[in-house]
Amino acid sequence: MSNDNLIQKCVSLANQTSYKVGGDAQWYAAPRNWDELAASFEWYQSQDMPLTLLGAGSNLLISDRGLPGFVLSTRYFRGYEFNPETGILVADAGEAIAKLAWKAAKRGLKGLEWAVGIPGTVGGGVVMNAGAHTSCLADILVSATILSPDGTIAELKPEDLAYSYRTSNLQRGDRLVVRATMQLEPGYSKAEIMEMSNQNWTQRKTTQPYHLPSCGSVFRNPQPQPAANLIEQLGLKGYKIGDAQIAHRHANFILNCGTATAKDIFELIRYAQEKVEYHWSVSLEPEVKLLGEF
Numbered sequence: 001m002s003n004d005n006l007i008q009k010c011v012s013l014a015n016q017t018s019y020k021v022g023g024d025a026q027w028y029a030a031p032r033n034w035d036e037l038a039a040s041f042e043w044y045q046s047q048d049m050p051l052t053l054l055g056a057g058s059n060l061l062i063s064d065r066g067l068p069g070f071v072l073s074t075r076y077f078r079g080y081e082f083n084p085e086t087g088i089l090v091a092d093a094g095e096a097i098a099k100l101a102w103k104a105a106k107r108g109l110k111g112l113e114w115a116v117g118i119p120g121t122v123g124g125g126v127v128m129n130a131g132a133h134t135s136c137l138a139d140i141l142v143s144a145t146i147l148s149p150d151g152t153i154a155e156l157k158p159e160d161l162a163y164s165y166r167t168s169n170l171q172r173g174d175r176l177v178v179r180a181t182m183q184l185e186p187g188y189s190k191a192e193i194m195e196m197s198n199q200n201w202t203q204r205k206t207t208q209p210y211h212l213p214s215c216g217s218v219f220r221n222p223q224p225q226p227a228a229n230l231i232e233q234l235g236l237k238g239y240k241i242g243d244a245q246i247a248h249r250h251a252n253f254i255l256n257c258g259t260a261t262a263k264d265i266f267e268l269i270r271y272a273q274e275k276v277e278y279h280w281s282v283s284l285e286p287e288v289k290l291l292g293e294f
Contacts, residue, residue, distance in 0.1 A: 006036055007043050013066065016073065017057035018119055020213045021262040023066025023292070025052075030073040037077065037178070041151055044070050051149060051174045052291060055093065055124035059215055061269075063292025064262045072176065074123050082107055087184040088142070093123030093177050097130060097137075104184055105193040111140045111184035113197040117204035119216060123177040127170040128289075129163050133200055137182075138163040145179040146170075153178070166220055166287055209249045213256040218269060219284040221252075227284055228252035230276050241268045266294045 011028035014020055027049070031037040044051060050069035054060070057075075074093040080100060081090050087109055091100055100122070101115040114135040118125065125137045126144050141158045148154070162169040170177065208216075219227035231237075231251035239246045240257070242264030247253035254268055273284045 006031065006039055011071070013054075013057075013062050013071065016054060016075070017060045017062055017215075018213055019057075019061055019215055019256055019260075019262070019265060021064070021256060021260060021265065022062030023064050023262075025066060025071035026068050027070045028073070029070070030076050032076045032078075037147070038151075040072055041147065041149070044072070044149065045151065053174060053176050055121040055127075056096070056119070058120040059124060059128060059288055061215065061262055061265055061288050061290050063290075063294055065293050067292050074176070074178070075121065077123075077178070082109065084109070084186060087111070087186040089182045089184055090179065091122045091182070092179050093121060093126075095122045096120075097122060097125050101197065105197040106190055108188045108190045108193055109184040109186055110188045110193055110196075111182070113193055113200055116197045116201045117208075122180050126161075126177045126180050127168060128166055128287075129168055131166065132204070136163075136166075138168075140182045140184065142181040142183050144177055144181075147176040147178050149174050171289070207250060209247045209253050209255060212258075214247070214253050215288045217252045218254050218286060218288050219252055219272075220287045222282050222284065225282075226252070227276075230280050230282060230284070231272055234275050234279055236272060236275065239268070239271075241271065244268045246272065262292075263294065266290070 006029050008028045011025045013022040029040040031040050052067050052071045054073040077092050077094040079092040080095050097115045097118045101112040104112045114133040118130050129136050129138050143155045146154050146156050221227050228251040236246050237248050237251050243257045243260035244264035245255045245257050247255050276282050276284050
């Protein structure tokens with residue numbers, strides 16, 4: 001593929017995020033293989049502009065003004081391989097974590113059943129230490145293949161990534177997760193792991209709203225009470241700004257009810273933070289990543 005086809009100008013990012021909002025990328029590429037990835041980085045290195053890295057966009061709120069510079073998406077950079085004997089899973093950055101979780105369950109491999117409802121990709125999961133049901137990606141990560149803007153590739157271990165709750169040092173910078181190696185546990189029956197996975201999926205479906213666009217949980221959970229409880233006790237379920245709404249089913253979800261803008265969602269995030277700070281003296285920290293000017 002020539003750079004003329006690979007590198008695109010003024011591409012809408014609204015459909016690149018689970019919120020379905022956001023302006024245009026000044027320049028954009030979504031490589032599907034190593035050759036296209038290398039060509040994308042080579043083009044970027046010849047420019048003088050900022051770089052933004054995108055995965056599935058499930059944990060992002062992109063400004064209505066869009067993003068200046070070069071946006072590189074790994075959403076189509078896909079491929080995976082299970083080793084049923086050792087339990088090793090190698091997956092490219094664009095693979096959906098939930099899909100891999102179900103495939104692992106069908107192979108009787110334990111360790112990913114917490115991820116059946118996670119709406120992100122492997123790359124994003126590595127960056128933010130995705131997790132649910134008291135488990136997280138850091139628990140099973142063996143190594144991550146990282147591409148730096150200068151074109152160098154490195155294999156990093158979990159201890160290199162400074163993992164903590166829903167974060168890593170990859171969130172500070174412009175290094176790209178290309179691939180991840182995970183250690184699952186072999187030797188279980190398909191029925192056993194499928195049962196655990198189905199229980200987790202049922203719990204998520206019944207307690208979290210999936211019928212409208214959202215980013216999942218908006219805020220990290222403070223201690224001792226989760227963010228949803230603090231927001232719910234203030235009577236904010238159903239509260240709207242524009243077409244952005246705090247979900248009735250789960251108060252740590254903000255929904256796009258159809259025509260919300262990024263500004264609507266951003267203002268509702270700030271409103272919830274202000275109310276919780278005022279009433280509970282608790283500072284809610286966003287789990288969703290904000291990109292661009294608000």
